[in-house]
Amino acid sequence: MDSESLAAKADVGKGIRLIDIGKSFGNTRVLDNFSLSVQPGELCCLLGPSGCGKTTALKIVDGLTEPDSGMVLLGDQNITGLPAQKRNLGMVFQNYALFPQMDVYENVAYGLRRRRVPEKELAPRVNEALKIVRLADYGNRRVHELSGGQQQRVALARALVIKPDALLLDEPLSNLDARLRTDMRQEIKRIQREMEITTIYVTHDQEEAMSIADRIVVMNEGRVEQTGLPREVYEDPRTRFVADFIGRINFIPVESNSRSFRLLGRSYVLPDELFDTGHAEIIGAVRPERIKLTRDYAAATAAIVRDVFFIGAAVRYRLQPSGSSEDPEIEVEAYVPEEVFENGQTVGLVIQPEDIRLFKK
Amino acid sequence: MPGLFLVLLGIFVVYPVINVFENSLSVDGELSLGNYIRMFTQPSFFKILWQSSLVALLVAVLSSGMGLIMAVVVLKTTLPFRRLFSFATIVPLIVPGFVATVAYIFLFGRSGLITYKLLGLDLDIYNWPSVVIVQCLDFTAMAFLLIMAVLVTIDSQVEDAARNLGASEWQVFKTVTLPLLKPGIIAAIILVFMRSMAAFGTVIFLGGPFATLASASYTQLIGAYNIELAATFNAVLLLVCLAAFWFFLKAQSSSNRIRAAFTGSSRKTILFPRPLRIAFWSICIIFTTFVLMILVSVFLAAFTRYIGTDYTFTLEHMTRALQRGSSGILNTLYFASAAAIAVSLAGIILAYVLTRTDFMGKGLLDLLATMPFAIPGTFIGIGYILAFNQPPLLLTGTWIIVMAVTIIRQVPMGLRSGAAVLSQQDRSVEEASSSLGAGRITTFIRIVLPMAGPAILVTALYAFVSTVQTLGAIIFLVTPGTKLLSIDVFEAVYKGEISVAAALSVIMLLLSAAGMLGIYLIQQRGKTTRWIQKVLLQRPM
Numbered sequence: 001m002d003s004e005s006l007a008a009k010a011d012v013g014k015g016i017r018l019i020d021i022g023k024s025f026g027n028t029r030v031l032d033n034f035s036l037s038v039q040p041g042e043l044c045c046l047l048g049p050s051g052c053g054k055t056t057a058l059k060i061v062d063g064l065t066e067p068d069s070g071m072v073l074l075g076d077q078n079i080t081g082l083p084a085q086k087r088n089l090g091m092v093f094q095n096y097a098l099f100p101q102m103d104v105y106e107n108v109a110y111g112l113r114r115r116r117v118p119e120k121e122l123a124p125r126v127n128e129a130l131k132i133v134r135l136a137d138y139g140n141r142r143v144h145e146l147s148g149g150q151q152q153r154v155a156l157a158r159a160l161v162i163k164p165d166a167l168l169l170d171e172p173l174s175n176l177d178a179r180l181r182t183d184m185r186q187e188i189k190r191i192q193r194e195m196e197i198t199t200i201y202v203t204h205d206q207e208e209a210m211s212i213a214d215r216i217v218v219m220n221e222g223r224v225e226q227t228g229l230p231r232e233v234y235e236d237p238r239t240r241f242v243a244d245f246i247g248r249i250n251f252i253p254v255e256s257n258s259r260s261f262r263l264l265g266r267s268y269v270l271p272d273e274l275f276d277t278g279h280a281e282i283i284g285a286v287r288p289e290r291i292k293l294t295r296d297y298a299a300a301t302a303a304i305v306r307d308v309f310f311i312g313a314a315v316r317y318r319l320q321p322s323g324s325s326e327d328p329e330i331e332v333e334a335y336v337p338e339e340v341f342e343n344g345q346t347v348g349l350v351i352q353p354e355d356i357r358l359f360k361k
Numbered sequence: 362m363p364g365l366f367l368v369l370l371g372i373f374v375v376y377p378v379i380n381v382f383e384n385s386l387s388v389d390g391e392l393s394l395g396n397y398i399r400m401f402t403q404p405s406f407f408k409i410l411w412q413s414s415l416v417a418l419l420v421a422v423l424s425s426g427m428g429l430i431m432a433v434v435v436l437k438t439t440l441p442f443r444r445l446f447s448f449a450t451i452v453p454l455i456v457p458g459f460v461a462t463v464a465y466i467f468l469f470g471r472s473g474l475i476t477y478k479l480l481g482l483d484l485d486i487y488n489w490p491s492v493v494i495v496q497c498l499d500f501t502a503m504a505f506l507l508i509m510a511v512l513v514t515i516d517s518q519v520e521d522a523a524r525n526l527g528a529s530e531w532q533v534f535k536t537v538t539l540p541l542l543k544p545g546i547i548a549a550i551i552l553v554f555m556r557s558m559a560a561f562g563t564v565i566f567l568g569g570p571f572a573t574l575a576s577a578s579y580t581q582l583i584g585a586y587n588i589e590l591a592a593t594f595n596a597v598l599l600l601v602c603l604a605a606f607w608f609f610l611k612a613q614s615s616s617n618r619i620r621a622a623f624t625g626s627s628r629k630t631i632l633f634p635r636p637l638r639i640a641f642w643s644i645c646i647i648f649t650t651f652v653l654m655i656l657v658s659v660f661l662a663a664f665t666r667y668i669g670t671d672y673t674f675t676l677e678h679m680t681r682a683l684q685r686g687s688s689g690i691l692n693t694l695y696f697a698s699a700a701a702i703a704v705s706l707a708g709i710i711l712a713y714v715l716t717r718t719d720f721m722g723k724g725l726l727d728l729l730a731t732m733p734f735a736i737p738g739t740f741i742g743i744g745y746i747l748a749f750n751q752p753p754l755l756l757t758g759t760w761i762i763v764m765a766v767t768i769i770r771q772v773p774m775g776l777r778s779g780a781a782v783l784s785q786q787d788r789s790v791e792e793a794s795s796s797l798g799a800g801r802i803t804t805f806i807r808i809v810l811p812m813a814g815p816a817i818l819v820t821a822l823y824a825f826v827s828t829v830q831t832l833g834a835i836i837f838l839v840t841p842g843t844k845l846l847s848i849d850v851f852e853a854v855y856k857g858e859i860s861v862a863a864a865l866s867v868i869m870l871l872l873s874a875a876g877m878l879g880i881y882l883i884q885q886r887g888k889t890t891r892w893i894q895k896v897l898l899q900r901p902m
């Protein structure tokens with residue numbers, strides 16, 4: 001592998017911990033008792049809507065922003081208050097932040113020159129880093145001659161060449177078009193795996209986070225909503241926010257008493273932990289692909305098909321349940337459908353109890 | 362439309378330029394290189410050339426250095442008084458160089474407030490260092506604006522990237538910020554050099570034995586009645602300015618390509634080492650103090666009996682100024698308003714024609730409309746005397762010639778601001794208009810003009826301010842009937858009537874300040890700030 005020697009030399013194995021970080025800009029509380037622990041060699045995604053504090057958290061790790069309170073640990077070392085210059089972390093900025101007046105080689109060499117790496121050692125290291133990002137012959141190109149994807153790779157090489165203790169990526173793919181984004185995603189993952197470098201990856205794109213992360217930290221309003229494997233976060237969202245933010249989901253009002261609840265005209269047993277919370281305001285949620293449609297609507301919840309969208313891998317329906325007028329429109333995605341229904345047709349909705357998630361309103 | 366512009370620019374730009382060269386190439390009416398040979402062999406003349414070049418270079422480097430430091434302090438530090446500093450850079454835009462000169466004489470002259478009253482010195486200030494000091498004052502403001510215009514476009518993420526890669530704060534500045542500022546610094550040095558070369562008022566008043574090509578051409582014409590030699594001085598001056606301007610255009614076109622993508626991320630300060638911070642800040646303070654002293658002393662001279670000896674408040678000078686200058690004031694108002702309307706409209710129309718249509722001779726029109734920017738005021742003044750002193754274009758002594766020269770000199774400014782506005786307008790809106798059946802002229806009047814409204818107003822106000830302050834270009838052209846305020850000030854200083862000159866200057870400052878205030882108010886309301894500084898820099902020399 002191209003990167004083996006660099007990977008071998010890289011300082012693998014430093015975890016990152018943020019403990020009780022607080023940060024305000026003016027009157028806006030951006031981070032509130034924010035804690036995060038990233039394992040050595042792990043790729044951790046900070047995922048959340050814009051303004052949730054994820055970029056601020058990343059800049060606090062990098063030292064470009066000082067926290068008001070709390071502690072930043074790199075491995076065992078407390079680096080709170082240490083200026084960015086002295087942290088030895090590799091950062092990839094959202095707009096790449098390449099130095100426009102330098103060519104590609106000088107961009108990558110910049111961090112090494114600041115570290116006074118002798119010229120003899122410098123050239124091989126720069127060239128190796130360019131090779132890893134597959135830009136071996138681009139050293140003397142000007143930055144503005146490169147495409148967005150290539151600039152992205154230069155930024156990555158520039159961050160990696162200094163053998164950082166960890167790699168920090170701030171929405172690195174948001175300026176690329178959709179197809180390139182998928183390619184670069186895999187590329188970043190490959191390099192990260194090969195180098196086994198601890199990585200924090202900030203994004204607002206849940207699909208990107210799902211596909212790249214070892215672990216996802218979902219953030220909202222400066223707090224952690226949920227931490228888990230991509231699959232856990234999708235299939236077992238802990239809060240309504242997480243359920244809503246990640247993937248598509250139907251929120252359906254329920255009526256509940258101490259032992260059971262009714263959803264779309266059918267009764268279900270309340271899960272144990274929700275026993276006797278009958279008066280609490282709860283809401284049900286079901287993923288569109290978990291709802292089955294059947295022609296036999298008498299045995300299920302009847303609904304009228306309002307819209308049919310063919311989206312390639314699946315057929316997406318918008319349906320109006322015909323029972324209660326308070327019930328919202330339901331979205332259903334049928335992958336590998338046996339039968340495609342038509343607009344205006346009445347169909348039956350079948351929902352398995354284990355596919356229903358209940359949240360506080 | 363393009364044809365009309367070509368004809369007008371041909372008459373009012375090309376024809377006078379040709380006349381100046383023709384005259385410089387003749388001795389007593391005969392075709393000869395004699396003037397140029399004298400220029401380069403007669404030591405007293407040749408001295409003027411290299412002396413004024415050296416002084417201009419010195420002024421260019423000093424002003425750009427100070428402008429750079431001030432821009433960095435204002436935008437990249439948290440040092441105190443930053444607002445005051447940026448205010449101080451506006452003052453020289455309101456106070457024309459020759460008024461600053463008058464104030465400089467109050468402060469540092471033989472009976473100067475500071476040199477004589479305070480320090481008891483008896484200095485001869487009529488020499489080239491004084492010219493350098495006053496010009497630096499004037500041009501630092503310009504350099505500041507030029508460099509600031511680049512500095513605000515630098516994405517602070519790039520600086521953060523350098524920090525992240527281990528650069529110290531000073532290294533961030535040296536290896537990232539400064540190289541990115543290079544286009545602005547080069548532009549500042551070249552433009553200040555051109556202006557200093559062409560400067561007229563400051564040298565006439567303060568230079569003493571020191572002369573520039575511009576001031577020497579004045580003395581040749583007014584003192585020695587040698588128009589051919591005056592033309593030669595100006596021809597050489599123009600060639601130097603054109604060469605500088607060529608470098609400027611070249612530097613601009615190569616710098617356009619290395620601009621960082623600006624994402625509008627918040628500006629971030631650079632924490633300079635302490636000694637540097639102190640040095641930078643001191644320079645700002647010295648500049649600001651100097652500027653404010655100049656401003657205050659003009660008012661002091663205007664409203665006290667005699668500056669330096671008798672500080673009793675009096676309106677006597679102001680009354681005399683208003684009596685004597687009443688026609689000048691009215692003329693200035695008329696001319697400046699007319700120029701404002703003409704320049705702003707011509708600018709937007711020219712810009713529309715040049716950016717949105719295609720026709721034969723487009724490159725020529727662009728060149729002709731840009732050229733006046735590089736033509737020094739005294740050159741065009743002499744050119745107009747020569748070109749329009751016989752039928753069919755007998756215009757000397759009329760108001761038309763004064764009007765024409767003020768407008769022509771500002772056409773490049775109007776054009777650039779018009780182009781800047783149009784480049785920001787969404788072209789698809791115009792396309793929508795034409796696809797809905799509107800013709801080109803309808804689209805221009807109903808769509809383009811209204812969208813450019815505030816920007817056109819700003820251009821008009823700049824043209825107003827700049828006309829109020831014009832001196833070098835019109836000094837040869839005015840007659841008692843077409844006298845402007847700036848000429849009144851000039852003559853009052855020439856006659857030694859310092860207090861009246863100050864009072865007239867105050868009126869001039871108020872007119873300029875009113876224009877600038879208008880610009881400021883429009884800026885506050887709209888989103889015109891981005892290109893406005895660029896427009897400002899297109900003001901005629």
